Amino acid sequence: MKLMFEEQLLSQPANPDSSLVQHYVRTSATCSLIGNVTTRMALLDTGTQQFPVSITEGNEPDDNCYVVSPQTAYSGYAREELKRLGRPWLTWPLKLLTRGVDCMLRTAKVDKLVQVNNWLLATNLYPTEWSLAELPAITSLLHRTFPDHGFGFRSLNDFSNRELRQCLETLGYLSIPSRQVYLFDGRAGAQAPFLKHHNTRLDATLLRRSPYKVVPGTALIEADFQRIEHLYNLLYLNKYCTLNPHYSAKWIQRGQHEGWLEVRALVSPEGRIDGALGWFTNSAEISTPIVGYDTALPQQVGLYRQLTRLCLQEAVERRKVLNFSSGAAKFKRLRGGQPQIEYSLIHVAHLSWGRRLVWTVLSRLLHGIGVPMIKKLKL
Template identity: 75%
Template sequence: MRLLSAAQLAGESAAGESLARKYVKACAGMTLIGNVSAELALLDTGTQQFPVSITDGGEPDGNCYVVSPRTAYSGYAREEIRRLGKPWLTWPLQLLTLGVDLLLRVARVDRLVQVNNWLLSTNLYPAEWGTAELPAITALLRETFPDSGFGFRSLNDFSNREMRLCLESLGYLSIPSRQVYLFDGRAGAQAPFLRHHNTRMDATLLRRSPYEVVPGSQLDDGDLQRIEHLYNLLYLDKYCRLNPHYSAQWLKRGRDEGWLELRALRNPEGRIDGALGWFANATLISAPIVGYDTALPQRAGLYRQLTRLCLQEAVERRVVLNFSSGAALFKRLRGGQPEIEYSLIHVAHLSWPRRLVWTLLSRLLHGIAVPLMKKLKL
């Protein structure tokens, strides 16, 4: 088992490179994702390879939440709270997040190493990766990063319960992050979510749509620039500027190197008005890239068509679609099943004040955030 820096990877030649190795080499310079500041390395366990993000806490304010827990639990949380539209709840929660931000800064929570971090909202874990290697990974990271916390993002009990329990037995803290929505397509055409009224209506809409579904192989550089723009319209302009700023160059590298699959909706005049980008493995699929022209009338149903493409892909592959968080009612009406997502963080080797803040964060989120997410169906 070894941890290889980006510089070491650049100096090695490897036949039949894994997708993880390609990804680390592509993103190591941090020029392809505009608001992510971190080092990348490759963890080679001997049976699997995973990208690893490394931050030292000295990165700029507003560093993307995919590498910064401070942004995830204070900056991003403030943006989410602001959109709740419930004044009686907004003000106390805003004050709470300001206090949390101060604690996180003092505890240097952004001095963190994260395994299997693909710099996405949702990281996928291979089903064949069991728990036997976790003690050795823990020992390696503790020895290599004695002054950093380390852990794993994007775990939920539907897909990763055994892994979560194993990590907790090794002393990792469970830190809730958000509620995600899963669509289980393992039954193929018999998948339960296909029977929902809204799902069937979306299928009809896509079938009658004037848009052509274009695979990634048919997209040129101009199309990729357009997809970057559509993603920005939705995730940055409509939702939150703290979401990852994926560039057209990132889309192109992913498409060409095989770690990202793209689909686009091209209108009869040749313009792309909606697009998707998938990450997938043998059992799971996620869609970190979703974008559409938000200036077009809602009756065009672009988001509905893109959602239907995601559900079809899960059914055809017979896998589970992790459709991330957000648009909760929309996803529930189509059969999405809510699951709380966690990060598992090891801090037992850190100083007691830093351990205390991580422990308080865990208890605060378990005690307040999780019940709120479930009650408000976020």
């Protein structure tokens, strides 16, 4: 079992036969392709699996993206979400709470953190063929290598990762709830339950009658990827939150070229890309880190509905589980999305008493207040 830092990987000649993980870590290390992510990258090779690893020191920019920064995830992003809550009776007390949490997290240096299997995506997928018997050795290696960092794993939910979460808790990792995601189980193929929902069937009809042509990423040129970046920004940064990852056209294009991202575009009869998505997959699951469409077009065009239907069809055809991330909760529930609380599992037992205390308080606050509120409000 070994950990290879980005300097070591870059000192070796590029090899076209390298694994997807090696390609990804090299890509992340050679140039800044995600505008608001500041981190070092490494590769963890267990002998049977390879994982990208992010390493932050806690002195990165204040707006460092939540995919590497718990400070942003549990404070900055929470403040942005409160602006959209639309419930004044909740907003003011929660604002005060998030300010207190922000100060507490900063004092505890929560961003001094190492995260395993961090693809710098909103949702990281875990290999089903991974032997969890390797976890004690991974924990020991990280403890030795990073004695002053917290370390752990993001994007765990009890539908997909219950055994992994339980093993990590047994090893002393602390459970930190993060958000509610929506899963669509396509393992039954054409018999998948979500296909029977009224809204899902309406979306299928819309896509079938649509004038748009579905074009694979292999047929796109550089200018098309620039258009896809623009569409992603319109949705995720302009409409939702500027703290979301700022994926560049180069990042999307390299993902398509190197094989860790599969792009699809909705092309109008005039040849214009009006919607696009990018899938990240493993042997059991699909996630969609890239979704974007022209938000200026009339809602009746139903671009988001068409993109959603493409995702559901892909899950059914591949007989996999679609992790459709968080957001648009009502929309996803109406199409059969099943809610699951997502967690990070963080090891802090080796840190100072004060830093451990803050992580423990955060865990209890989110389990005691955050999770019940997320479920009650169906976020």
